[in-house]
Amino acid sequence: MPEIVNIKEQIRTLIQLQEFDAEIFALTRKKEQLPIEIMNLEKAFEDKKATLQSLEEKAKTLALKRKEKEMDLASKEENIKKLTTQLATLKTNKEYQVMLAQIAGLRTDNSVLEEEILKVMEEQDARKEEITKEKARLAEEEKMFQEEKKKVEAKIKEIEFSIHDLTAKRGHLLGGVEKRILLIYERILKAREGLALVRVKDFSCQGCHMSVTPQVVNEIKMQEKLIVCESCARILYLEEDM
Ligand SMILES: [Zn+2]
Missing domain, CATH: 1.10.287.1490 (Helix Hairpins)
Structure with missing residues (x-):
């Protein structure tokens, strides 16, 4: 019997994780630039x-x-x-x-x-x-x-x-994320400049600013599985549902 995953809970944890990861990504970037500054x-x-x-x-x-x-x-x-x-x-x-x-x-x-x-x-x-x-x-x-x-x-x-x-x-947050979801999240994180999870606002992906169809928004609302942006492949969520 497959494990029942509470997508809402997962996304909530991913939101916190993404906050840390965005910061880690920005700091890593900055750290890479500094030796160039010394040079x-x-x-x-x-x-x-x-x-x-x-x-x-x-x-x-x-x-x-x-x-x-x-x-x-x-x-x-x-x-x-x-x-x-x-x-x-x-x-x-x-x-x-x-x-x-x-x-x-x-x-x-x-x-x-x-x-x-x-x-x-x-x-x-x-x-x-x-x-x-x-x-x-x-x-x-x-x-x-x-x-x-x-x-x-x-x-x-x-x-x-x-x-x-x-x-x-x-x-500390990793224990709360299902392994399969974490793998997907981290893969996108690496491929998409430290930003794997984004909000949809006014039918627009806040990662790439391309439009998100009403059908995709409906799928997100159902909270049955992870929905990714058709343009940038980042995981999408709606703030009002969280
Ligand atoms: Zn996008």
Whole structure:
């Protein structure tokens, strides 16, 4: 003999169950979104490092430029020394004059180089100052990012706790639902975004807002079996019958 199921009682329990499940579904959604929020915060913070990176690149280029000029200067100094010692060995005045001019030319080059090196050094100082400021700004940004991240992580924990709590509460209702009905309900719940049981209001399904025929409404009123929406397949009930 098949078990006689009181559909009205079943629906009443399902209404309570659906309240918990809707909440669990919404919280689960939210919880899934939060790690993305953390990733976005992290990305925004990483992007803020670009200015520092470009300043550091510039500083590196300047250091190279300075080194090149310093090497050039040193080699020219060396040359001047060498030529100066050679001066004494020259035989003719003309050779002497040519070498003097050569030395003078090198000296002019070097004074230009020295000025250029000074300019590079000034630029290096300016960059260094900018880098220090930028690092301080980034440290501040990182602090803010870490704080935001902590807040989001705390939110995740909070949601996990709520889901756990709601799941326990829904668990207490399960004993009151017939196994076959529970299976149907849970299958629809999974397939239909956490909403398996909906009201019919003014001949309209409150799940998909498609119309429900008077014949279907009559079937619901009979409360003999579960009636589902022809459009969205959710279980239907009438509030006035509950
Ligand atoms: Zn529907």
